Amino acid sequence: MKKVLIITYYWPPAGGPGVQRWLKFVKYLRDFEIEPVVYVPENPSYPILDESLNSEVPSNIKILKQKIFEPYSIAGIFSRKQTQTISSGIIEAEEEQTALQKALLFIRGNFFIPDARKFWIKPSVKFLKKELEKQNYEAIITTGPPHSLHLIGLQLKEQTRVKWIADFRDPWTRIGYHKKLKLTSSSQARHQKLEKKVLTSANHIITTSYTTREEFQNKTSKPVSLITNGFDISVNDRSQKKENFEISHIGSLLAGRNPCILWQSLAEIIKTDDDFKSHFRLRLAGRISEEVLSELQQHELMPFVVNEGYVNHSRAVEMQRQASILLLIEIDSEETRGIIPGKIFEYLAAKNPILAIGPENWDAAKIIRETKSGEVFNYNDRKELENYIREQFEYFKKGNSGLNSIGISSFHRRELTGQLAQLIHSL
Numbered sequence: 001m002k003k004v005l006i007i008t009y010y011w012p013p014a015g016g017p018g019v020q021r022w023l024k025f026v027k028y029l030r031d032f033e034i035e036p037v038v039y040v041p042e043n044p045s046y047p048i049l050d051e052s053l054n055s056e057v058p059s060n061i062k063i064l065k066q067k068i069f070e071p072y073s074i075a076g077i078f079s080r081k082q083t084q085t086i087s088s089g090i091i092e093a094e095e096e097q098t099a100l101q102k103a104l105l106f107i108r109g110n111f112f113i114p115d116a117r118k119f120w121i122k123p124s125v126k127f128l129k130k131e132l133e134k135q136n137y138e139a140i141i142t143t144g145p146p147h148s149l150h151l152i153g154l155q156l157k158e159q160t161r162v163k164w165i166a167d168f169r170d171p172w173t174r175i176g177y178h179k180k181l182k183l184t185s186s187s188q189a190r191h192q193k194l195e196k197k198v199l200t201s202a203n204h205i206i207t208t209s210y211t212t213r214e215e216f217q218n219k220t221s222k223p224v225s226l227i228t229n230g231f232d233i234s235v236n237d238r239s240q241k242k243e244n245f246e247i248s249h250i251g252s253l254l255a256g257r258n259p260c261i262l263w264q265s266l267a268e269i270i271k272t273d274d275d276f277k278s279h280f281r282l283r284l285a286g287r288i289s290e291e292v293l294s295e296l297q298q299h300e301l302m303p304f305v306v307n308e309g310y311v312n313h314s315r316a317v318e319m320q321r322q323a324s325i326l327l328l329i330e331i332d333s334e335e336t337r338g339i340i341p342g343k344i345f346e347y348l349a350a351k352n353p354i355l356a357i358g359p360e361n362w363d364a365a366k367i368i369r370e371t372k373s374g375e376v377f378n379y380n381d382r383k384e385l386e387n388y389i390r391e392q393f394e395y396f397k398k399g400n401s402g403l404n405s406i407g408i409s410s411f412h413r414r415e416l417t418g419q420l421a422q423l424i425h426s427l
Helices: 017-032 051-056 080-087 099-111 118-134 148-160 185-201 210-217 260-272 274-279 290-298 313-322 343-350 363-370 382-398 413-425
Strands: 002-007 034-041 062-066 139-144 164-168 204-207 224-226 245-250 280-285 305-307 325-329 354-357 374-377
Touching (some): 002 118, 002 148, 002 413, 017 413, 034 413, 051 313, 062 118, 118 148, 148 185, 164 185, 210 224, 210 363, 260 280, 260 290, 274 382, 280 313, 313 343, 325 343, 343 354, 343 363, 363 374, 374 382
Parallel strands (some): 034 062, 164 204
16 A cells, blocks of 8 residues: 655644645545554644534544744734634625735735745755654655645755646635735745745646646646546435525635625515515625625625634535525635636535536636536626526425536545545555
């Protein structure tokens, strides 16, 4: 059995989508003759916690830990809320930022390159170099963001010649919030230089989206593979009659993701259809920005809103299965074209129609259309969007969704782990 060393920052009890990818790979790698060893920080500062994920860590998996110094712990003295927001990659629009947040962003962008976990690089390289000398590893795998972890992989590759796979859950220099970090020209150049060095030094690159794969293929001659995220729950094959017509969104709804055309469409349908008005609920889970709440208030939708706040994973899955329509929203910009939100895959498994609103040529749209799992709209498709909601409400009254999705099983975490294992065995 081949042994691989996985270097990751996010690990239970961390919550959010960042932890799920490698937690699930670790769960299934042994099925493909690969023994995973995981390296994580001993004292991380996670913006979101989900203790329920601890139970999903295989009990006999070897986990290595090393202390990390995080400057966010110092910045939190001034504003814990704003520090956690920046730490999680959630950055408000320029006009909504406080003076303190602007200062923190400038410091984060220009003094901590590539990110605030840079202080973990040196001690990790020292610690893991000894581990690699003691044990025979087929390869090391780094996953980012934080992209500092790729610099751990880079130095280990240079010092030990170990085979190295760099997994990018998100892009580096083209990620949506990168422009908001108030980078100087020299800082921007340094990011680009480090990114190029990682892309040209790793033995293999993995991305989670089609757009990022294409971007990296244009930046390196090294092989670049696409392994998306996925789901690790049973596919919902039970068709159950629902009491209310629930449109549900699971995850953060910040100012940039405020789908005004959706609120306008819902308000219009409520005004013209009393039957819809009596059955409609808008269920939200996760952080909701004041701008979104204000827009809901303006369109008189708040009486229909059920705001659950942050929920754990099991509750999120329950909500997905109870929904009549599942909302998938992305910022309308060129930079977000390559983002495939992790929740889309559990949405697929829920087998309820997905209503997606996002940018032109969005990667997520490709998955929804190929699996016939819903409809995708741009931010100017108001009439088409309204007609789709009305159509789905008619299906609801008949006791079904009219959905006949295909190819869902290819996104199961075990199937995706098989792709990863094949890549490792081919190194």
